[in-house]
Amino acid sequence: MIIKFKLNGKEIVKDVPVHKRALDFLRDDLGVLSIKEGCGEGECGACTILVDGKNIHSCLMLAVELDGKEVLTVEGLKDKTIQNAFVEAGAIQCGFCTPGFIISTKALLNENKNPSSEEIKEALEGNLCRCTGYLKIEEAVKLAVKMYNKGSDKK
Amino acid sequence: MKEVTRKIPKKDALGLLLGKPVYTDDLAPKNSLIVKILRSPHAFAKIKNIDTLEATNIEGIECILTYKDVPRIPVTRAGQGYPEPSPHDWYILDEYVRYVGDEVAIVAGKDEKCVDEALKKIKVEYEVFEPVLDFEKAEGHSSVIHPEKETHPMFEIGFDAQKNIAASYEMEIGSVEEELKKCDVVVSERFYTQAQAHVAFEPHSAASYIDMQGRLVILTSTQVPFHVRRIIAEAFDIPIKNIRVIKPRIGGGFGGKQAVHGEPFVAAVTLKTGKPAKIVYTRQEVFEATYSRHPMRYDITLGATKDGKLKVIDMQGLSDTGAYGEHALTTFMVAGSKTLPMYNKVDAVRFKGKVVYTNKVPAGAYRGYGAIQGNFALESAIDLLAEKLGMDPAEFRRKNMIREGETSPIFKIMGEGREGVDMVVRSCKLNECLEEGMKLINWKEKFPRKKISETKYRGVGLAIAMQGSGIANIDMGAAVLKLNDDGSFNLLVGATDLGTGSDTILAQIAAEVLNVPTEDIIVYSSDTDLTPFDVGAYASSTTYVSGNAVKRAAEKMKKLIIKEGALKLGLDESKVDFDGKYIYEINGNKKVSLKELATVLLYTENQKQLISDASYVGEESPPPFMAGFAEVEVDIETGKVKLINYVAVVDCGVTINPNLARIQVEGGLVQGIGMTLFEDVKYSPNGKLLTNNLMHYKIPSRLDIGNIIVKFVESYEPTGPFGAKSVAEIGIDTPPAAIANAIYNAVGVRIKTLPITPEKILMNLNKK
Numbered sequence: 001m002i003i004k005f006k007l008n009g010k011e012i013v014k015d016v017p018v019h020k021r022a023l024d025f026l027r028d029d030l031g032v033l034s035i036k037e038g039c040g041e042g043e044c045g046a047c048t049i050l051v052d053g054k055n056i057h058s059c060l061m062l063a064v065e066l067d068g069k070e071v072l073t074v075e076g077l078k079d080k081t082i083q084n085a086f087v088e089a090g091a092i093q094c095g096f097c098t099p100g101f102i103i104s105t106k107a108l109l110n111e112n113k114n115p116s117s118e119e120i121k122e123a124l125e126g127n128l129c130r131c132t133g134y135l136k137i138e139e140a141v142k143l144a145v146k147m148y149n150k151g152s153d154k155k
Numbered sequence: 156m157k158e159v160t161r162k163i164p165k166k167d168a169l170g171l172l173l174g175k176p177v178y179t180d181d182l183a184p185k186n187s188l189i190v191k192i193l194r195s196p197h198a199f200a201k202i203k204n205i206d207t208l209e210a211t212n213i214e215g216i217e218c219i220l221t222y223k224d225v226p227r228i229p230v231t232r233a234g235q236g237y238p239e240p241s242p243h244d245w246y247i248l249d250e251y252v253r254y255v256g257d258e259v260a261i262v263a264g265k266d267e268k269c270v271d272e273a274l275k276k277i278k279v280e281y282e283v284f285e286p287v288l289d290f291e292k293a294e295g296h297s298s299v300i301h302p303e304k305e306t307h308p309m310f311e312i313g314f315d316a317q318k319n320i321a322a323s324y325e326m327e328i329g330s331v332e333e334e335l336k337k338c339d340v341v342v343s344e345r346f347y348t349q350a351q352a353h354v355a356f357e358p359h360s361a362a363s364y365i366d367m368q369g370r371l372v373i374l375t376s377t378q379v380p381f382h383v384r385r386i387i388a389e390a391f392d393i394p395i396k397n398i399r400v401i402k403p404r405i406g407g408g409f410g411g412k413q414a415v416h417g418e419p420f421v422a423a424v425t426l427k428t429g430k431p432a433k434i435v436y437t438r439q440e441v442f443e444a445t446y447s448r449h450p451m452r453y454d455i456t457l458g459a460t461k462d463g464k465l466k467v468i469d470m471q472g473l474s475d476t477g478a479y480g481e482h483a484l485t486t487f488m489v490a491g492s493k494t495l496p497m498y499n500k501v502d503a504v505r506f507k508g509k510v511v512y513t514n515k516v517p518a519g520a521y522r523g524y525g526a527i528q529g530n531f532a533l534e535s536a537i538d539l540l541a542e543k544l545g546m547d548p549a550e551f552r553r554k555n556m557i558r559e560g561e562t563s564p565i566f567k568i569m570g571e572g573r574e575g576v577d578m579v580v581r582s583c584k585l586n587e588c589l590e591e592g593m594k595l596i597n598w599k600e601k602f603p604r605k606k607i608s609e610t611k612y613r614g615v616g617l618a619i620a621m622q623g624s625g626i627a628n629i630d631m632g633a634a635v636l637k638l639n640d641d642g643s644f645n646l647l648v649g650a651t652d653l654g655t656g657s658d659t660i661l662a663q664i665a666a667e668v669l670n671v672p673t674e675d676i677i678v679y680s681s682d683t684d685l686t687p688f689d690v691g692a693y694a695s696s697t698t699y700v701s702g703n704a705v706k707r708a709a710e711k712m713k714k715l716i717i718k719e720g721a722l723k724l725g726l727d728e729s730k731v732d733f734d735g736k737y738i739y740e741i742n743g744n745k746k747v748s749l750k751e752l753a754t755v756l757l758y759t760e761n762q763k764q765l766i767s768d769a770s771y772v773g774e775e776s777p778p779p780f781m782a783g784f785a786e787v788e789v790d791i792e793t794g795k796v797k798l799i800n801y802v803a804v805v806d807c808g809v810t811i812n813p814n815l816a817r818i819q820v821e822g823g824l825v826q827g828i829g830m831t832l833f834e835d836v837k838y839s840p841n842g843k844l845l846t847n848n849l850m851h852y853k854i855p856s857r858l859d860i861g862n863i864i865v866k867f868v869e870s871y872e873p874t875g876p877f878g879a880k881s882v883a884e885i886g887i888d889t890p891p892a893a894i895a896n897a898i899y900n901a902v903g904v905r906i907k908t909l910p911i912t913p914e915k916i917l918m919n920l921n922k923k
Contacts (some may be wrong), residue, residue, distance in 0.1 A: 034174030034176065035893075038356045090817075130854065
């Protein structure tokens with residue numbers, strides 16, 4: 001089936017087999033390497049992508065479902081505030097799960113400019129991490145909020 | 156100190172967040188054959204016949220290899236020192252399959268589709284045997300898991316394959332039986348720990364190809380590149396010089412990658428076909444066919460006098476190594492060697508037991524490496540004893556635990572797989588850890604319990620722990636420093652950053668010695684062709700062992716810079732010094748910048764490459780210490796435990812990078828909490844692992860852990876680089892016992908089998 005969608009701001013038109021997962025299509029065929037397969041069953045969140053502003057596990061989505069959608073991954077983030085906040089807060093260990101956390105953070109902050117600790121925890125519940133113990137990830141999200149607020153003060 | 160103790164971000168942090176090719180699967184050659192493994196559906200069987208003809212004829216299939224097509228040389232997959240303390244009981248492929256998931260055939264083809272189809276078309280006839288699934292019935296079972304005569308240990312490890320014993324060990328100091336008679340109070344209990352799964356998020360992955368010189372290159376997600384090179388050479392009977400192992404960025408290890416897993420299978424395909432090949436394990440394969448933690452059972456007897464002096468510790472254990480004896484003896488010994496020295500004032504200690512084979516997923520290295528199993532048993536029993544004595548468990552520990560400047564005979568008697576080393580604990584702030592933790596958790600106020608409502612009780616509990624810093628006299632790390640023309644340095648290390656941030660730590664150590672910014676140290680790790688030898692990242696060794704090597708290499712580099720700088724300035728070496736920017740006359744005005752000197756040395760005068768190297772082997776293994784305090788809320792209607800607070804106070808010496816030390820402790824704690832409360836392992840009656848995905852094997856999410864408070868009490872370890880000890884494993888050790896003790900203090904239920912599920916609590920509450 002021929003699908004047409006936007007990936008990181010770029011128009012893509014591709015013929016994809018109907019059974020292909022969005023994860024395999026984006027990673028293997030289009031080379032979007034930030035998307036990782038951690039479990040293949042929607043539990044870990046390493047394959048999280050932003051589809052029309054919502055964070056989705058791409059291992060549970062078919063490529064054909066991307067038709068007409070707008071997809072964002074860390075490769076397409078022009079504003080690096082969230083990544084910088086993760087670096088600054090020291091919230092990264094092996095990094096395999098982190099692009100997923102960045103995307104879920106992006107989805108959260110799109111909806112909620114000043115999330116509480118509880119809201120952050122809930123928003124990141126679909127992303128698992130085995131290295132960090134999550135505390136610094138939460139700090140990183142708070143730092144990103146602070147950085148955005150500082151930025152908007154200046155404006 | 157300028158660079159050491161700086162909270163700088165991990166050098167690779169931003170690079171990991173941009174979607175660049177960094178992990179094995181990202182970097183594998185694009186035209187790699189896809190390799191998958193046909194795995195055994197039986198827990199124990201012999202292959203009677205295997206027919207690959209129909210599968211081989213599927214379009215796109217390049218090769219299908221069975222045990223008839225690969226060398227049959229016994230090796231161990233465990234990446235440890237050499238000679239290895241793990242028995243050589245594993246074959247690339249074998250006619251026997253010893254657990255559900257064991258390898259039957261290697262299939263390689265042009266894409267996943269044809270390989271998946273071929274896997275279904277291979278016809279195997281098995282002679283199925285009765286499997287050994289209960290480790291308490293393994294010894295002397297009528298089914299012998301390793302009947303083959305080639306399997307052997309490299310030295311005496313108490314191995315007896317005919318009885319399903321992979322290793323055994325026994326030691327006694329003083330007379331346990333005699334001393335127990337003199338004790339006023341004795342407790343005896345049995346404890347069990349489960350086969351925790353590592354769940355590193357990058358699944359085991361490996362790729363291989365033949366380079367232009369005809370050498371085998373393996374790209375792999377490993378903790379031990381140099382061990383991989385040696386094991387592959389041995390298993391295929393090819394010279395080490397014909398193999399190159401490259402470790403890119405690693406998506407977590409925790410011990411699960413301290414071994415070869417996918418490497419022999421891609422190597423077999425590449426050697427057979429001459430083509431690049433790659434394997435990426437599915438999550439199910441990682442669960443079913445890599446490693447787990449060794450499940451263990453401990454019978455503990457403790458004896459004390461009525462004034463609260465601990466006199467006797469007796470630990471008798473049984474460990475389940477699964478189908479292969481990887482890390483069998485060493486994890487078992489660590490359960491004693493990294494717990495018993497904490498109580499060094501006893502009159503008698505005994506530690507003995509066996510490690511048995513079963514037809515289950517092989518156990519291997521996992522963060523804590525026996526210490527967490529031993530700690531759960533010992534630190535639970537210490538609380539039982541303190542209660543029987545009518546003492547506060549914190550007070551009991553304070554009275555009996557090891558202090559700075561003291562020693563324990565255990566250090567000399569128990570090493571890893573062999574004798575250890577005599578050592579005085581030069582840095583130990585365990586006492587301060589205990590005091591500080593009591594304050595932070597508010598022990599005096601909260602111990603033992605508070606009633607919150609008719610159905611909810613809160614309790615606090617604690618445990619203390621120790622680990623090591625590398626394996627003394629065995630673990631070696633080496634480093635090379637190279638000066639570039641702009642005054643920056645390449646630091647080449649065989650040490651293996653698994654995501655921990657060790658590359659950054661090592662750069663900070665070099666920068667501190669040279670007085671340059673850490674940003675001027677460019678780290679490369681690790682590649683067996685390019686970087687010097689290092690045993691790899693395990694046994695909490697990198698900061699201490701590899702860090703000491705880096706420190707020495709940097710000290711040598713500083714001397715070289717001073718020597719060449721003095722020559723350039725026309726002064727005697729004794730008259731000049733180097734401050735990180737300039738080589739300058741100590742009592743005068745002459746100076747030359749490092750950048751200028753470096754450029755001149757490479758291009759114009761007295762040309763040479765400044766390069767320094769150093770190796771380090773620890774003569775000691777200084778233990779980091781910690782005290783862990785749990786505050787739990789138990790619902791007596793549901794048995795549900797909510798972890799309210801966890802306080803960890805850690806003495807890991809000087810923290811080279813406080814941010815990275817903290818995240819290591821936090822990550823370790825959460826893995827320990829997972830093992831304590833959630834991570835349940837279940838098998839079907841015929842030996843298939845049921846908890847083989849993240850739906851059924853629950854690891855903690857952010858919502859499952861309460862408030863975690865980590866604090867460092869700094870000591871100075873004189874043998875460590877800038878006073879540092881290790882930090883990688885210590886964080887995982889205390890949660891099982893501290894949480895079990897807190898639950899007991901809250902509701903009077905003593906759970907002795909991990910994980911502590913609501914069902915177990917309810918069942919015990921109902922018994923009361």
